[in-house]
Amino acid sequence: MDEFKRYAIYYAPRPGGFAEFCADWLGWDPFEGVPRVHPAVDGLPRPIPEITEAPRKYGFHGTIKPPFRLTGSRAELTADLEAFCASRAPVEMPGLRLSRLGGFLALVPEGDTAALSDLAGAAVATLDPHRAQPGETELARRRAAGLTPQQDAYLVQWGYPYVMEEFRFHLTLTGNLPQEEAEAVRAALAPHLAPLLPVPFRIEDLCLFGEAEDGRFHLLHRYTLSG
Numbered sequence: 001m002d003e004f005k006r007y008a009i010y011y012a013p014r015p016g017g018f019a020e021f022c023a024d025w026l027g028w029d030p031f032e033g034v035p036r037v038h039p040a041v042d043g044l045p046r047p048i049p050e051i052t053e054a055p056r057k058y059g060f061h062g063t064i065k066p067p068f069r070l071t072g073s074r075a076e077l078t079a080d081l082e083a084f085c086a087s088r089a090p091v092e093m094p095g096l097r098l099s100r101l102g103g104f105l106a107l108v109p110e111g112d113t114a115a116l117s118d119l120a121g122a123a124v125a126t127l128d129p130h131r132a133q134p135g136e137t138e139l140a141r142r143r144a145a146g147l148t149p150q151q152d153a154y155l156v157q158w159g160y161p162y163v164m165e166e167f168r169f170h171l172t173l174t175g176n177l178p179q180e181e182a183e184a185v186r187a188a189l190a191p192h193l194a195p196l197l198p199v200p201f202r203i204e205d206l207c208l209f210g211e212a213e214d215g216r217f218h219l220l221h222r223y224t225l226s227g
Contacts, residue, residue: 003210003212003213004074004210004211004212004218004220005069005211005212005213006067006068006069006210006211007067007068007070007074007077007130007208007209007210007211008063008065008066008067008068008208008209008210008211008217009063009064009065009081009123009127009206009207009208009209010061010062010063010064010206010207010209010219011061011062011063011064011169011171011203011206011207012030012031012059012060012061012062012207012209012219012222013060013198014204014205014222015031017196018196018197018198019060021039021192021193021196022060022171022173023036023059023060024036024037024038024039025038025039025041025048025052025060025173025189026052026055026056026059026060026173027048027049027052027056028056028057028059028216029059030058030059030060030061030209030216030217030218030219031218031219033216033218038052039192041188041189041192042188043184043187043188044184044185044188045180045181045184045185046181051174051175051177051185052173052174052175053175054104054172054174054175054176055104055172055173055174055175057215057216057217058172058209058217059209059216059217059218059219060171060173061171061172061207061209061217062169062170062171062203063120063169064119064120064123064124064206065120065123065124065127066159066160066162066163067209067211067217068130068131068132068159069131069132070130070131070132071129071130071131071132072130076130077127077130077208078208078221080126080127080129080130081127081206081208081223082223084122084123084126084127084206084223085205085206085223085224085225085226085227086223086224086226086227087227088119088122088225088227089225089226089227090202090203090204090225091115091116091119091202091203091225092200092201092202092203093109093110093111093112093113093116093200093201093202094109094110094111094199094200094201095109095110095111095197095198095199095200095201096108096109096110096171096197096198096201097110098173098186098189098190098193099170100179100182100183100186101168101170102176103175103176103177103178103182104172104173104174104175104176104177104182105172105173105174105177105182105185105186105189106170106171106172106173106174107170107171107173107193107197108168108169108170108171109169109201110201113169116169116203117167117169119203119225120163120167120169121163121164121167123206124158124160124163124164125158128158128159131158131159133159134159139155139156142155142160142161143155147161150165150166151166154166173189203225204224204225205222205223205224205225206222206223206225207219207220207221207222207223208220208221208223
């Protein structure tokens with residue numbers, strides 16, 4: 001029996017200072033599969049474990065194809081993912097900036113993101129035969145957030161509302177926060193991130209992540225974009 005209940009295709013930074021700090025910040029290392037000690041960051045409105053509770057289980061990542069249950073085998077998925085990555089070129093943008101998206105903070109790309117959106121859309125469509133259809137409970141949970149007609153159509157077609165034209169790549173750093181707290185976290189976190197942010201920001205590979213029974217996501221393998 002497969003030890004993972006869902007799979008996802010994510011961007012995750014390669015090992016280095018940026019990846020290390022963000023794993024520490026969230027408190028989870030998806031590559032090693034272990035908790036991390038949070039860094040010392042002054043000026044926060046509440047403890048880091050509370051600020052990062054929502055995104056912690058996923059690990060630091062940018063979603064390309066959202067989590068899904070398999071219809072077939074993991075081996076079939078990995079074969080198609082490897083072939084897909086071999087056919088696609090790396091994507092490069094000028095950098096990343098720390099932004100507030102709705103109620104949470106995330107890093108978002110600077111510059112033209114058309115090539116990244118095209119990569120994500122192609123991954124969603126190409127790998128979709130491996131995705132099992134969501135149940136009514138999951139559909140209802142997604143719809144409870146309040147979806148536009150287009151988002152609902154994507155939910156039905158692709159199992160997730162924020163794909164294709166609705167896709168906005170981001171690297172989540174916090175859960176939902178009141179505006180005043182979000183601004184305080186941004187002010188405290190920005191000086192720590194600034195010297196670590198990649199310039200330019202390149203996506204050179206896609207990662208297969210698996211969700212274990214405890215809900216934590218693990219980085220299983222990197223596939224180089226070599227097309």
